[in-house]
Amino acid sequence: MPTVLITGASRGLGREFARQFAAQGWRVIATCRNPAAADIEGEVHAMDVTDAQSVQSLADKLAGDPIDLLLNNAGVYGPRDSDFGRIDYDAWDEVLRINALAPIRVAEAFADHVLGSELKQMVFISSMMGSIAQTSVGDGFIYRSSKTCLNMAVNILSNQLRPRGATCVLFHPGWVRTDMGGPSAAIDPTVSVGGMMNVIKRLKPEDSGRFINYDGFDFPW
Numbered sequence: 755m756p757t758v759l760i761t762g763a764s765r766g767l768g769r770e771f772a773r774q775f776a777a778q779g780w781r782v783i784a785t786c787r788n789p790a791a792a793d794i795e796g797e798v799h800a801m802d803v804t805d806a807q808s809v810q811s812l813a814d815k816l817a818g819d820p821i822d823l824l825l826n827n828a829g830v831y832g833p834r835d836s837d838f839g840r841i842d843y844d845a846w847d848e849v850l851r852i853n854a855l856a857p858i859r860v861a862e863a864f865a866d867h868v869l870g871s872e873l874k875q876m877v878f879i880s881s882m883m884g885s886i887a888q889t890s891v892g893d894g895f896i897y898r899s900s901k902t903c904l905n906m907a908v909n910i911l912s913n914q915l916r917p918r919g920a921t922c923v924l925f926h927p928g929w930v931r932t933d934m935g936g937p938s939a940a941i942d943p944t945v946s947v948g949g950m951m952n953v954i955k956r957l958k959p960e961d962s963g964r965f966i967n968y969d970g971f972d973f974p975w
């Protein structure tokens with residue numbers, strides 16, 4: 755039975771990933787900031803992805819447990835009105851720490867667990883809003899740049915870990931009806947996560963470094 759560790763599993767896409775992987779018989783290690791407040795069944799651990807000690811302490815607790823798939827999902831949008839001329843630099847700093855630095859911190863902490871597993875996969879939930887090629891608007895300064903930073907970091911990571919047999923990919927999950935996506939978003943979490951899981955199931959080492967839409971098509975950088 756393969757094992758998946760999911761960050762930000764308290765709600766939204768993370769919780770739906772936990773539900774669908776459990777339904778398929780995987781061991782699901784759900785992580786979130788506040789397990790007591792989260793409505794998730796099964797194995798749940800506390801982990802704040804921006805807190806180095808919190809991340810390392812869970813990695814130590816799970817030492818020796820292979821993790822086939824490390825699913826870096828946790829993320830925030832940040833303030834929606836922080837654009838050029840009124841940039842909130844503290845908020846930008848925080849969003850970068852959560853969306854770009856933390857997934858790499860988690861990957862570093864759990865690298866041995868993943869490299870010691872059978873599948874050796876790392877998935878990072880990015881966004882089309884991080885695509886430079888797709889951005890022709892003048893808003894979303896903070897969120898967009900955080901996901902662009904994540905994309906580059908994962909691209910580098912995929913090159914570093916390829917010789918060690920790991921497969922690292924980024925996803926755009928679609929515009930999804932979660933707290934972040936809002937009620938007018940285009941698709942349900944079940945559709946987004948179901949689509950990404952179909953792609954994950956077929957991932958091969960040569961896919962490492964791809965930026966993939968939830969339906970399997972490559973996304974422009």
Ligand SMILES: NC(=O)c1ccc[n+]([C@@H]2O[C@H](COP(=O)([O-])OP(=O)(O)OC[C@H]3O[C@@H](n4cnc5c(N)ncnc54)[C@H](OP(=O)(O)O)[C@@H]3O)[C@@H](O)[C@H]2O)c1
Nearest residue numbers: 762764765766767802803828829881929930932933934935
């Ligand atoms: N929804 C969309 O349309 C959409 C589109 C493109 C990309 N995405 C990406 O998809 C991912 C999931 O988003 P979502 O739509 O499911 O958003 P969501 O419903 O707002 O959920 C965000 C999750 O991230 C967790 N989180 C935030 N900061 C954290 C931290 N420091 N440590 C641990 N967990 C933290 C939250 O935990 P708490 O409950 O503790 O706050 C929550 O579980 C994000 O990376 C997002 O950028 C979403």
